[in-house]
Amino acid sequence: QVQLVESGGGLVQAGGSLTLSCEASGRTFSSYTIGWFRQTPGKEREFVAAISWSGGPTYYADSVKGRFTISRDNAKNTVYLQMNNLKPEDTAVYYCAAVRHLVATTEPLYDYWGQGTQVTVSS
Secondary structure, X not given: OOOEEEEOOEEEEOOOOEEEEEEEOOOOHHHEEEEEEEEOOOOXXXXXXXXXXXXXXXXXXXXXXXOEEEEEEHHHOEEEEEEOOOOHHHOEEEEEEEEEOOOOOOHHHOOEEOOOEXXXXXX
């Protein structure tokens, strides 16, 4: 069982930066791939980025490549999403999710979800 808590969301102007954190409970955090997804009202949740349990391979949606960076600190049970050059279309609720020993970029494959954190980018 893994519990996830996101933090770091807020209001930022276009071109600005935010860093989201996803802190997990549990002693086997290093066994889990962590993904970030986002959702806006009326739309399905979409994949943003993921990092494998080893901290090696990372994956990004085309819309955020070159602007967002995912990283993890297994000693702190935390995954970070550094978001630079934010655009109004990045406005969404951001969720982190976990799946054990599987690298995944699709929502149904993830077993555990956080409650989400709001990111609002003003133009």
